[in-house]
Amino acid sequence: MSPILLIVFLPLIAAAIAGLSNKAFGSVLPKLLTTGALIAACALSWPIFLEHLHGGIAPTVTPVLHWVSSGTMHFTWELRVDALTAVMLVVITSVSALVHLYSWGYMSEDPDQPRFFAYLSLFTFAMLMLVTANNLVQMFFGWEGVGLASYLLIGFWFRKPSANAAAIKAFVVNRVGDLGFMLGIFGTFLVFGTVDIPTILAAAPGMAGSTIGFLGYRFDTLTLLCLLLFVGAMGKSAQLGLHTWLPDAMEGPTPVSALIHAATMVTAGVFMVCRMSPMFEMSPTAMGVVTFVGAATCLFAATVGLVQTDIKRVIAYSTCSQLGYMFFAAGVGAYGAAMFHLFTHAFFKALLFLGAGSVIHAMHHEQDMRFYGGLWKKIPLTYWTMMAGTLAITGVGIPGVFDGVAAIGFAGFHSKDAIIEAAWAAGVPSAFWVGVFVALLTSFYSWRVVFLTFHGKPRWAGSEHIQHAVHDAHGHGHDAHHDDQPSAEDAGHAPDAHHAGHDDHAVEGTAGYHPHESPWVMLVPLLLLSMGAIAAGYVFHGFFIEAEEGAHFWNGSIAFNAHLMHAMHGVPTWVKLSATVAMLLGLGSAWYAYIGKPGFAAAVASNFRVLHTFLLNKWYFDELYNFLFVRPAFAIGRLLWKAGDEGTIDRFGPNGIARLVQLGSVGTARLQSGYLYTYAFIMLIGLTAALTWVIAG
């Protein structure tokens, strides 16, 4: 049996057993089963990846089951493994296995653990189906499968209205993207006569210059198809315009945010663009759009991330922004760099989320950084691992501008700087400048999290959660806090304008609370991910982005542009230094604002109140969409129902006929009671008449 079958289907089997047994086996067995399945899948995935690192491995396709044949359209369930898939396999199975493990600790007090672990494993299965797809429809299956799992996990605490709303929003906004994806598949099938990805990619160059009709206009064929598919990618990867679901998705338990909304699912869009890269390469227009959307998201999300006070939301916007980086890397043709950033980002962003989870765990479910501070001595391991994640995301390292010293740094240094340099080398200076500026913002908001959380004086006294915990410790133990979590969290989640100016003005003091370091089952994943955050960039950069090695490694699974990767090395020294300088500026200003001169941040916020409010409210996207789409949908629905169906169709239709009949002095009562016989009678008469007519004729 091919190992890929085990990798993909073990999580499904584990999920089915854990989910359907419904607590019949207690919670330990389902947890063992799902975690064990994921560790096994992970153990089987790494050898595949390492084998591909040697390069030159031909793709394999393992057929599973026939799926659909309709006319000339055929597609099957099959599992493709090539270098691109291999990268995704290790990312997915590693992070998923660690998140499963971490959840033993994080979710230990939850009564619904089997369900939680079943959802996590189900998600992993769907994600694996997505990345092993050899045809667009199976990719869409995985695409929707991860959407389902995401919906279920965001809404895991289904008693909370805010979690319900976030789950629905995530699913529906993603469906807007799916509309594009589906139309893209339809168009692709129409043009190429197949949904088989290798066949499409092989035929794509032949369709350059072709035009196609769509909605009454004519477009360049490949541009249209790429853009339709890209709309799908925008939805899944939370790009500007379709990003609104991602921050709300933080309603889900934190391990979910780490696995789905940071490391894996949200990167599916980047994966898709890379998978279809030979087709995107044929359309400069589509590439330009990808670059623009990526850069715009990168910038937008970073600005919003600057001012959020909920620790998970900052990291969520950070994810959104990093995805923007990946997209503009793909847009300028540096698919290797995009995938490299996807790879390193998976480790350090999962680490940051799980670290945030550890902080939240320690702070009794308080998520508002305004009520943190001074935690580094209390939870040192969490602190140091979060530090590793921050060093990775901000891109700390020594650029390769000194003679004899190769560039070396934390994971994000290698991957993000590669993107920024590639933007310059590809001749897209606007993307380059956005990349550099966002590197500054990234550094600022990331260090802001560290400083607000771990440094300064404790500000715990103002937190309702902490007050509750302290009260509980004196009163009736520990077990009540899940029930009252909703209301308190809601309060924490809606930073109203009143609070806006008081970024860091919480009450100081510990309120007698003693944060506790997380159990080992949570710390081990943090430590392992830290290793990834520290070393993944340096160890793997050769395979992903060096011209010769990269071409050998990718082996045609993406449109690897060795020429561009070469050119990256030739960029001017100041370009190579720019990201590092931006990073240092961000670090310095964050230090000044939150450590050096406390109160400075609040002063800036109140001086630029309008801008601050604008950012705090996330550029008012939610309000705009509510006004444009949500409320009109309900209002129009009501109008069509009352004025359309009841007021027009029924009024002039059946009810109108009834009235006419009444006017014609035929008693409706008689008609109503005798309608059945009338009907049968009419049928009979009709038949008789028919036969008579035929005889006569």
Next chain:
Amino acid sequence: MSGFPILSIMLAIPAIAAVACLFAGAKGARWIALGATLIDLALGIWLWAHFDASPGAAQWQYVEHVRLFGIGGVDFAWALGIDGFALLLIMLSVFLMPICIGASWTAIEKRVPEYMAAMLLTLILMIGTFAAQDLLLFYVFFEGGLIPMYLIIGIWGGANRIYASYKFFLYTLLGSLLMLIAMIAMLLNAGTASIPALMAHDFPAQWQTWLWLAFFASFAVKMPMWPVHTWLPDAHVQAPTAGSVILAGVLLKLGGYGFLRFSLPMFPEASAQFMWLVFALSCVAVVYTSLVALVQTDMKKLIAYSSVAHMAIVTMGLFAFNEQGIDGAMMVMLGHGLVSGALFLCVGVIYDRLHTREIDRYGGLAINMPRYATLFLLFTMASVGLPGTSNFVGEFLGLAGTYKASTLTAFIGTTGIILGAAYMLWLFRRVVWGDLTKDDVRAMPDLSMRELWLLGPIAAAVLWMGVYPESFLAPMRADTARLVERVSRAAPAGDSRPTPGNPAAAPAHGEGHGAAAGEASATNHSGAPAAASAHGGAH
């Protein structure tokens, strides 16, 4: 085959059982009805297993022909026989019927023998409609099928059942009269009542237009298409649970079957001529009824409106004039039959406990009814067309086919996946999620064994159709191909018309280029003028 009249037996068994029910007590009638429907299910499985789907197999199988009488040179016969389309719809009917009997086991308390007889009569008429090969026979089954439905709504329905069945009656009356007249005209023109012969008969174009419109009047109401859909929500709301299951599960498929059996093969030119009418009404239906579904407060009405939206995908696919469209339309019919049936059963389960369909009266059922929540979730996801479930295969193929015919129609049809997700998840959130705050809701027990046996098989079928639809696509593959070939002479051009590629390095890629162009025009019926001429120019 072998001359064994299995179709007649499938009609006779419920007929005998129906009579027996009338002479039995309530308990006896239930068991008789269950037994008879299970025997029919077993026979249906036998039909399916022995259906020859290999290429070159006969189009019509299990054929029976007994001449009844002749009038003016036209012979009428007890003629039965099925092709793949009919086989699958018969399977749907016999699969759902025992489940309906089970769903009525405790919910129906008054006049049980009559009720069971009415259900069995419905089954007879449905199988008869799908198996009939004689125009007269078809008409009797097709129109007669509504009579037990009137009774079920009118006698065992809710408070406002008279208005509902009256509305149902008014709508169908008009359509059926027009259809009858059209059928007479067909007899006159073709001189035969045999449906297979009529399907091969070429009616003059002038006749086709009028005949098509007359049939359309009947099928559009049955479908139902916007704007003649308003009987459906009322009928569903007033019907007992099992009545809703049959109504949504099978009776709504009569319209689609009618298009497939009559409108398309008999009037290809008229079908092409009115394609835009069908597309326009379908587009309106998808958006309109989805938005209306969003604001419903009654669960059954919500699902009823969603049915109208789903049926619009069927009509789009049917009139796309290609294999994907027709296969997709059939798969949506089958998938929707299962899923909406299951959703009505889900409503029935909680209606039996709390006696209200008001969405706001529920909430938090995931807490005290986890099994119910799981199954409801599965059917919700199937209803929104999640891949891996039955409805995805249908919607995907149907819309892919539609895209070839009209990108705008496909675009609007595909917006249904957004709106569908919105109203179904909003329903799920209000009924199953949320906190358990109401005492009477908290007291509701989870699914009983009987209820699990009703929903479990549907769940399995939904997943089967989603993961391995080949079992369902294979029997109708030849029929789809025949139908597409039959209508191809009238197939309108699509609006995509991709031109062949023209890569910069034209000479080097000359060969691939020609191949790509050929493929484009071959797969795209549209192709006709633009692509073909460009193709020619490329050589």
